[in-house]
Amino acid sequence: MTQSVLLECAHLNDQTAAGDRILQDIHLSLAAGRYGLCGRNGSGKSRLLTMLAGQLRPAQGDVRCYGRLGWLPQQQTDVPINRDDSVADFLNLTALLEALLRVEAGCGYAPDFELIGDDWNLPARLQQILPQHGFELPPQASLAQLAQCLQRPLQTLSGGERMRLQLALLFAAAPDVLLLDEPGNHLDSAGQQWLLKQIAAFRGLLILVSHERPLLQAMEHILELRGGHLHHYGGHYGQFIQQRRQEQDALQRQLEGSRQRLQQVSAEAQRSQEKAARRAQSGKRERRDGSQSKLLLDKQRQSAEQQQGRQSRLRSRQSEQATAQLRQNQQQWLQDDAGATQWYLPQAQNLRRGTALQVTQLPWPVPQAAVSADASLTFSLQQGERCWLRGANGSGKSTLLTLLATVDKGQQHIQRRVPVQLLDQHCRLLQNELSVLDNLQQFSSLNATAARTLLAGVGLSADICLRPAAVLSGGERMKLALLMVTQQTPGALLLLDEPDNHLDMHSREQLAQALCAYQGAMILVSHDEWFAAACGVTQTLKL
Template sequence: MSASITISNLSWSTPDGRTLFSNLDLGFGAERAGFVGRNGIGKSTLLKLISGDLTSQSGKVSVNGNLGILRQAVEVSPDGTIADLFGATENLAILRRAEAGEATGEELAVVDWTLEPRIAGALGRVGLNTEHETPLAALSGGQRTRASLAVLVFSEPDFLLLDEPTNNLDRNGRRAVIDLLAGWRVGAIVVSHDRELLEIMDTIVELTSLGATRYGGNWSHYRERKALELAAAQHDVAGAERRVAEVARGAQATAERQARRDQAGRRKSAKGGMPRIALGGLKDRSEGTSGENARLAERRRAQAIEAAAAAREPIEILQPLSVVIPSTGLSANKTVLKVDAVTAGYEPDWPIIRDLSFAVTGPERLAVSGPNGCGKTTLLAIITGKLQPWSGAVRIMVDYAMLDQRVSLLDPSISIRDNFRRINPQANENACRAALARFMFRADAALQVVSSLSGGQLLRAGLACVLAGSTPPSLLILDEPTNHLDIDSIEAVEAGLRSYDGALLIVSHDEAFLENIGTSRSLELSPEKPD
């Protein structure tokens, strides 16, 4: 029997009772399926239910085949090596003894002479050219992710389950993962907001509050189909709402005609000449007609409203993230940032950045790129004063804000609302709530304590507190801003940053994001080696 994953009548609710999905039915074979949807909609939860990390509350997940699972967090032993990650340390030791002629007969019977080239091949498929003795502690976070993916490839699973596999990877790492999946010929289920990665999927599964919908084809095909479906559904809704209005107008016209007839009858009776019994009969008929008209109008109105509700059902009613940024007033000729012959690092005689000079003038958009470990985060620490350069100078000539990956400018112990008031002390309560609402923190959502937020919510809160005030900073520094945002939020942030008239300094490996916000130039860093 060929490998397959079948999801039948699956339901899941969070501990606080919020339903993520109900009566879900899906099936997967030898295909690459991309899961998309808003943050918090249940993509990672569904992946955990498939992997067995969670037990279904109702329904069933059937897996026929072997799973290889890559999770967002890669746990690393402080003294482990790549060989430990592959579970091959003892077997490699036997191989060394066999090569030296020191292996026992029992060891020679089980020695795997193909082990080293197979490990090297798996590492090469994810673009990681390193020895199996390399300590895991010596790898960057992105390199550890790639090493973990190599372990999955090495195990030859029937299905890969990947949760945001390109997060925290540099451009080469992202390309290696994309190339690996482009050539993958068995099953893969990928949770991702990486639009470039989603372009190589065979099918897209969209999770919404209405359930799961499968779209054959890649990301671009999904977007085209989605746009057509939404346009058709919106057309149906508009027609149904017109019918509601027509029914209301018809009922009003009928009521007005009946009122005019009743008024004419009253005038006639006031003139006299009609027997009392006849007058009573006219009154009863009038009241009966009015009542029947009202009941008929109510039935038609209820039917029209029901039809309108049915037309709306295919459309998930969401309030989109609205990023509206006030003007900074930054002059086109103003020198914003100047880095002059800077050399810096953390260990003596091992500079991470050497003799670096550049400037940002006016509303420039500068992307800082380079492989993991080349010094991008170090550069931001130098610019913001967290790390002092060994030589050279850094000057920022305007007000600025820095959003790192932890959004550390926010106080984790207080609410989003209190952080906004702290960062924007001139804003009154109404302005505060209106600004936060534009970033989807409405009513009690604005009172959430920052430490309780998910990664996507955290960045959204940081953007709200920094950009939604009356006077945003003239320089905005962003460190991998798209790592934890869903695609709808990324596109909304892109739209907002396109309208931002300040200077941008951005560390990002998301080429689509950099292109969409109009990056004007790039600064490529290269890793320094010890002398």
């Protein structure tokens, strides 16, 4: 039985403000199933998903959704959390809860009913979900109690806890179409497993943007956005990788074949020219010797020139065709390899060995941590050592890194003996109004040429360098922030809070190689065991 189409788009085209094509003639017609949307950082995945959600109009084309839609946008990592922000504000439920309370009190008016729409069962969903995520509620909480519970300050939740709460509400609503933009970011191992179970139980159309291998492995189809075009592959991520390798091998063979063909045509042309030159030289000798009649020699020369002209035109066409084929294959290869990254981390000259950081009996009051509220932390880090800081969402990993980076010199529990550079998971060091290039230069001592070279190495092109940081994708923001942190002070103690967030898999691999070769000390927060191992961690601290 043919499944009903739930989401479709036709002739979808879009471009940047500078006129660069991002999406080119995208067509989709999707029924229920699990689709993973992947591609290099900056390829346009989030932009496409935002259009499919109806939140952004494309330059050309049409999008239609035939059912109830749930939508998780990519987290705005640069938006600071205000002290007054509540969980209800974060979940965009404040106005909806107020409307429900007015209707319950009998003083609702038309805009309230319009706002509520089909969300009359929100209280039941909240009653089911909130206790599972650390909120204290009586068994049959009233609507007022639910609303009061959600007035909890947002800053009391970690990034992973906020993500999981958002996802729980979306899945509980059971939409027909669910669009998730990097839902695995900030989730710990338990959160990832929980998300995988939710995905497996979902029966509608799911389109998921992710760079997390376990999540993509749970998909039934892979959509790859490459060079502005959308490519559809059947099967999970492992099968997609096999198909892509076969395509790349075939493209490599085509590229090599077109190079050989051009060399062959050029060699044949050279031999033909040499042969014609020898014939012409022979004719000149015979004319001087008088061994042949002048009439015969003139006829032979005319015939040879005509034949040479035909061969020359043929070789010219063959050369043009071979050159065009080579250029086409080279363009395909460059497009296929677009966004490849290469990280460079400066090494300190004459880096002194010894203790970089000493933490002694540091009181640790985070109640969610594995250690008790009145316990303390004691650990040290030598130059060249890499510590993997682990812990569940809410255990205080980000809090500890911030404390280590901002502690006063007179603090008795923490002694830093080298400069410190902190990368927070929200990339707050970026100034959105400044260009990419200006951000990097203001944070380091690099000249424009050196800065552009480093940016190009991580896939931030000359065009992107001039754009304001505000328009960058999540992965592009993380790349810029990483460059800013690692280029400022060679040999500094690096405090990296989930640096692999938003990065595509190729960029993660290249970053891990660079961090593994870093000579200074490093504390790394990551929920990806493979990434931590690839960074060469030498010790583990679990909160």
